[in-house]
Amino acid sequence: MSASNILEVRDLQVHFPITEGLLKRQVGSIAAVDGVSFHIKRGETFSLVGESGCGKSTTALSVLKMQPILAGQIVFDGQDITDHSAAQMRAVRRKMQMVYQDPFGSLNPRMKVGAIIGEPLRVHGMAGDKAQYHGRIKELMKTVGLLEDMAERYPHEFSGGQRQRICIARALALDPELIVCDEPVSALDVSIQAQVGNLLMDLQDRLGLTYLFIAHDLSVVRHISNRVAVMYLGRIVEEADRDTLFSSPKHPYTKALLAAVPEADPELEAQRSEQLIIGEIPSLRSPPTGCTFHTRCADAMPVCQRHAPERKINGETLLSCHLYS
Amino acid sequence: MDSLLSISNLSVKFATERGKVQALDGVSLSVNAGETLAIVGESGSGKSVTALSILGLLGDSGQVTDGAIEFDGEDLVNVSAQRLREIRGNRIAFIFQEPMSSLNPVLTIGTQVAEPIWLHHKKSWPEAFAQAGELLQRVAIPDAAQRLNDYPHQFSGGMRQRVMIAMALACQPKLIIADEPTTALDVTVQAQILSLMKNLTKELNSSLILITHDLGVVARYADQVAVMYGGRVVERASAADLYKSPQHPYTQGLMQSIPKLDGDPGSRLYTIDGQPPDLSKLPAGCSFHPRCPFAREQCTTAKPSLQDIAPTHQRACFGYER
Numbered sequence: 001m002s003a004s005n006i007l008e009v010r011d012l013q014v015h016f017p018i019t020e021g022l023l024k025r026q027v028g029s030i031a032a033v034d035g036v037s038f039h040i041k042r043g044e045t046f047s048l049v050g051e052s053g054c055g056k057s058t059t060a061l062s063v064l065k066m067q068p069i070l071a072g073q074i075v076f077d078g079q080d081i082t083d084h085s086a087a088q089m090r091a092v093r094r095k096m097q098m099v100y101q102d103p104f105g106s107l108n109p110r111m112k113v114g115a116i117i118g119e120p121l122r123v124h125g126m127a128g129d130k131a132q133y134h135g136r137i138k139e140l141m142k143t144v145g146l147l148e149d150m151a152e153r154y155p156h157e158f159s160g161g162q163r164q165r166i167c168i169a170r171a172l173a174l175d176p177e178l179i180v181c182d183e184p185v186s187a188l189d190v191s192i193q194a195q196v197g198n199l200l201m202d203l204q205d206r207l208g209l210t211y212l213f214i215a216h217d218l219s220v221v222r223h224i225s226n227r228v229a230v231m232y233l234g235r236i237v238e239e240a241d242r243d244t245l246f247s248s249p250k251h252p253y254t255k256a257l258l259a260a261v262p263e264a265d266p267e268l269e270a271q272r273s274e275q276l277i278i279g280e281i282p283s284l285r286s287p288p289t290g291c292t293f294h295t296r297c298a299d300a301m302p303v304c305q306r307h308a309p310e311r312k313i314n315g316e317t318l319l320s321c322h323l324y325s
Numbered sequence: 326m327d328s329l330l331s332i333s334n335l336s337v338k339f340a341t342e343r344g345k346v347q348a349l350d351g352v353s354l355s356v357n358a359g360e361t362l363a364i365v366g367e368s369g370s371g372k373s374v375t376a377l378s379i380l381g382l383l384g385d386s387g388q389v390t391d392g393a394i395e396f397d398g399e400d401l402v403n404v405s406a407q408r409l410r411e412i413r414g415n416r417i418a419f420i421f422q423e424p425m426s427s428l429n430p431v432l433t434i435g436t437q438v439a440e441p442i443w444l445h446h447k448k449s450w451p452e453a454f455a456q457a458g459e460l461l462q463r464v465a466i467p468d469a470a471q472r473l474n475d476y477p478h479q480f481s482g483g484m485r486q487r488v489m490i491a492m493a494l495a496c497q498p499k500l501i502i503a504d505e506p507t508t509a510l511d512v513t514v515q516a517q518i519l520s521l522m523k524n525l526t527k528e529l530n531s532s533l534i535l536i537t538h539d540l541g542v543v544a545r546y547a548d549q550v551a552v553m554y555g556g557r558v559v560e561r562a563s564a565a566d567l568y569k570s571p572q573h574p575y576t577q578g579l580m581q582s583i584p585k586l587d588g589d590p591g592s593r594l595y596t597i598d599g600q601p602p603d604l605s606k607l608p609a610g611c612s613f614h615p616r617c618p619f620a621r622e623q624c625t626t627a628k629p630s631l632q633d634i635a636p637t638h639q640r641a642c643f644g645y646e647r
Contacts, residue, residue, distance in 0.1 A: 160368075190367060195596045198596060246590070264568065265544055
């Protein structure tokens with residue numbers, strides 16, 4: 001493992017059982033994540049992009065070991081955590097925290113904001129004495145742009161954007177190195193998304209954080225990421241640094257995804273070809289053979305139905321597509 | 326051009342535990358025949374309440390306190406409940422955000438699509454059912470005839486929204502109101518559904534009111550745009566004019582705060598400070614003034630009304646100097 005990498009994921013596979021009947025007999029399984037490999041360098045933002053069911057959130061949960069994995073290896077900070085027990089994970093999780101999509105569902109409505117932000121300190125026995133504990137909470141609230149006197153209020157008194165700031169403060173409490181952000185702005189109002197996006201970028205500069213950013217909104221991803229991987233049906237189909245991916249997308253799915261994002265500019269819109277992707281994402285219960293995208297791909301060839309493409313380097317891009325081999 | 330729907334000076338109040346909340350405050354809008362009007366705003370701006378009040382769907386707690394809604398020469402505020410039922414689903418159709426919760430889970434798709442045809446057009450059930458099959462075909466549902474007997478849970482999210490569109494089109498309505506029709510869908514499916522809606526409304530020469538928070542969607546599909554904030558319309562213009570030269574500080578801020586695919590990557594995003602207002606305690610004067618970079622004393626006391634700044638462009642702002 002290269003010392004500059006904070007996280008390496010190798011050939012990750014996560015399967016969910018399909019059960020039937022009253023006794024929940026297992027009748028099959030769904031490959032939610034099917035051979036995913038990537039690494040994240042210290043201090044960068046790595047984005048996993050894709051539509052619902054592509055496995056991006058499952059991948060994120062597996063990294064935190066909040067999801068049992070079938071096969072593969074997860075190396076965090078030079079340490080293989082794949083087979084860590086729950087007790088061993090507690091120590092590691094101090095360094096990896098999570099910010100969820102829904103700031104309404106991820107805050108306990110019966111706890112005061114100060115107690116919510118301080119909870120990780122208490123759980124990990126790092127609260128110190130009373131003065132230290134409250135001092136740390138105040139400091140965290142200031143870091144994310146909340147006022148100190150808000151510590152005595154309850155979550156329902158806050159708007160979506162402020163709640164997401166509370167979630168971020170809680171994630172920062174233990175001085176983590178990696179923060180997994182699962183769609184952190186997509187539940188927020190447009191004018192608030194930019195505020196939270198900027199906050200995440202500022203915190204990264206100030207605290208040297210590394211982000212694993214999960215999103216479906218490509219324009220936000222382009223703003224915030226260093227490298228981007230596009231996922232489809234449990235596999236990474238294309239991975240490149242941000243500028244390469246957005247200026248010369250190669251995989252037909254990446255191209256379609258970019259074309260599908262409506263731009264807030266009617267003139268630009270008129271110039272763009274409305275190259276619509278056909279159909280919808282197939283069911284993971286019976287994924288297509290070969291390249292799983294061939295059922296919706298305008299450029300599909302006979303080989304695409306038979307063989308899954310291998311992941312190869314193509315210029316600056318890591319690509320899984322028969323068109324380029 | 327004659328307007329199909331015109332809303333003038335509409336005010337709506339809701340009775341809540343915390344007292345009366347003014348959800349709409351003097352909203353004026355109009356939609357011409359065959360046109361797409363987009364109503365844009367953030368949560369609590371009043372965009373959905375505007376749509377619901379057109380069809381008299383405000384419920385027991387909501388009440389129109391002032392203003393008029395005229396649809397095709399008919400006053401919809403003081404109309405009888407009976408007459409409203411004749412209009413709903415027939416001449417004005419509604420497409421909701423969540424296709425799963427707006428379809429009945431225990432009735433087949435065919436039954437639900439055929440119902441408005443049977444009810445409003447007085448067709449026999451077999452005729453209505455056959456027509457439902459044709460409609461499903463028009464919204465590009467594969468194997469339409471077989472799928473008539475399927476239930477909503479057997480459809481994917483995108484397919485359910487296609488069913489909703491088929492239901493909305495069933496009686497060839499003059500006006501279709503779509504409230505965030507694609508927010509719950511994936512982006513590749515969103516583009517499919519919006520194009521389908523746009524093409525079918527054009528074929529029927531119907532008008533479309535598209536309610537959304539996504540300025541990108543507006544740019545691609547709308548002819549006219551109304552921007553709402555704190556229960557009022559703050560700017561109205563054609564889509565082209567609005568994007569070329571937004572005139573209200575809120576619209577300008579909103580436009581600037583969207584990350585663009587061709588913008589400068591990695592740079593800080595422009596932000597509008599503060600948060601959208603709570604309708605139960607709206608600031609005095611212009612409700613945007615606490616967040617407005619140009620606010621003056623006048624803005625804190627008086628409410629600006631919607632004024633022409635060009636024949637087809639209006640804004641509610643006392644003006645500002647850069």
